[in-house]
Amino acid sequence: MSRARKLFEVVDDGGSGLAGGESRLSDREIGLLVGALNYHSLIQPGREFKAIVLRGPGGEFPRLTGYACHRHEWEPNRTVVCTVQVKSTVPVTAAVDSALVPLVLDLGGDRAEGGAMYYDRPGRKAMVLRKARFGAPIAFDALRQGLTDYYEKRLTPNRRPPRIAPIESAVPLQNPSENGEPAIIFGLHWLEMGGAERWAIETIALAREAGFLPIVLTDRESAHPWIVRPELDGALVLPMNLPMSDEEESELLLALLTKFSVRGIHVHHNGWLYHRLPWFKAMDPRIRTVDSLHVIEWRTGGFVELGVKLSNAIDMHHVISPQLRDYMVLQRDVPKERVSLAPLYGLNEVEAAPKAEKHPGRPFTVSFVGRLSQQKRPYLFLRYAAQLKRSTDQEVRFILHGSGALAEETSRLVGKYGLADCLELREPPRSVDDTLADSDLLVISSDNEGLTLTTFEATALDVAVLSTDVGSQASLVSGKALVPRQPLAFIKEAVERTKAIMASEELREQIVEEQRQKIAALKELPEAREWTAKLYEGWKA
């Protein structure tokens, strides 16, 4: 049963499990249903709803808000799971229509996670891209990286969106809900696996610990598998489907502002909320606004560009790496005092971990640890491994540890590149520490990163790290072990440097020592969790 905050009372459970007891819905589905009913209860205070609850096939996204909920027909592949009746408990300020509001709430299906890659989408263009991408992964990647270079050096610096003008005069809302429950609004893409989402979920828990009601808004389609996470217990989760009508948006925004005492807004990855920050600040300048930024995305600009564009409505930009701090302050001229560097790391674990002893006679072992995703480029690691194996007489072993969307391609390429006899595939739940303990060198082949947590883990276990020179990896990885992002250059340089490391244990130790020194330097900076907890404390006043 969902432990999320409910803004309604259950009139008829309809077997949904909303009132506890037997349920026809999974925990995730109950979480989505509660989220949808909260949303409708909030924008139509005091009203009573009769909701038909649908379930879709796997891969279909939920439709919980917006136009779809008011259309009384549905796709033939939807099943009516139950019908529930609830009444909004949100206080009303005027007489309320007692008529039932009919809703159709489509919970979608399992395995419907957002962020499909360009080659996973339907259509002829995607099919062509898919063929090119999987037919010649390295050549295709070389083109992609070339495009990124072009954006980074030519297009992005000349395509700066105009920054929103400062809000010069704003008086607090005449009738804010001063007595409402103190709340912090959080903006996320979705509630599913991802680095930014993991951090967002942690901040939600910190807000709750600080005594605030977390109001969690999502703006991207997803099955929201993380809606069941314990960090969201007691939070008000509103999974939105966009676009919504202007009237509905006004109702939602005003309800958020007047029904709760909103003390702050923390935007993680949520374009909709980013663009509404000026409105919140203009309505009530006492509301503190902060965003958390992770990586620069050269091709799309990503949330960093959005953060810069709306900087005048954001009191503080929280950045997790020195590279981002410098980009914001030095390249984009965001005032220094409005950018806070507070990295995310697990330094305590680094200190506590014992140093691994190498098993005598073990061949030099090179590992890849990470999601098997486009960003991490496991296919590039495999190509590098094949090249290294060919160019050295020394025995070398590889471990590729991870799971994800590119698992099938990875297995195929292991055979194709002739690595089956020297490469071991490992996947979760097997411990990453086990893999690192078996390794001499960790190779990070990603085309973009913030600060990789695996580098912290590797350093703790005396493993040297060789990485693409992307994001803020230079803040963690030795200068001797940073290699270009472009695939052909990566393979050439990474093979050369690996051979040098294989030939000299002293060099390997120097690299690990530099990792330790860099981690120690990062440790001098405030840690993201402490920084955020302190920030929220300040929002209590």
Next chain:
Amino acid sequence: MTDQVAAVVVTYNRVDKLGRVLDSILAQTRPVDRLIVVDNASTDSTPQLLSVYDDDPRVEIVRLDSNTGGAGGFSAGMERAYERGADWVWIMDDDCYTDENALEKLLAGHAEAEAGLGRKVPYSCSLVRYTDGSICEMNNAGPTWDWGRLIAQGQRNVLITNCSFVSVLIPRRSIAKYGLPLVEYFIWFDDMEYTLRISAEGPGVQVLDSVVTHDMPENRGVNFGDLNPGNAWKFLYGARNESSYRWHHDDKLAWLQFVVTTYAWMVKGGVGRRLQLRVAKQILAGLKFDPKPKMARSVR
């Protein structure tokens, strides 16, 4: 948090003056947070001298494997300072003695100039004197057409287009935006190119109250009329580098003016035909030579 200032000194076989230079930097009224000494693979007793500073946590020695010239040395030192998180990098040669308040005045003058101009200033430099107190002929900064703009406001800062690498204070922002000096220049014109490059959004300033002394063997500027077989190697770098800059990053008329002036100086100085021809070859080489700046990485 207070801004971090890293001083960068590039040295090559100058052990007799280097100690005094470093001591003057370490004794500043506004202390430096870090002093990075780039040893350009000196072959004299420089390493022994530098070992005296081993116990000073502010001092960091970067010993290069080979002599990379002033350009390579400054680039390496500035890169290290940037990677160490310096907010300001204060660069100078190994024969530059700093007055005790040179840095304090530079920082104050830089801030004052930014306030007066209402924009960021890409760099500021000191007034460079010779050992006898007169102006150092070699290190005269180039004034802008409106050089007196800040003086008219009551400041003691002059607007300049370029300067040499003798006590130049460079904010982190300039390095982040425009990168490091061109290593490929090796020597000569690297400072001009760099200060011109980072002035894309407006000129720098010379802070008249910040004073340093350049202890050169002789107080005179140089021009192509001084060219002789003994010093030709330096002039040849200069010819290639300036030709490259004028052709690729200035305008073709400026390039032509540079060629004509160089020729005129050589004729006036009585430089032989063979040397003139070698200079001409380097000027032509500059048309193909167009290195791209390396960007610094954010590490801390």
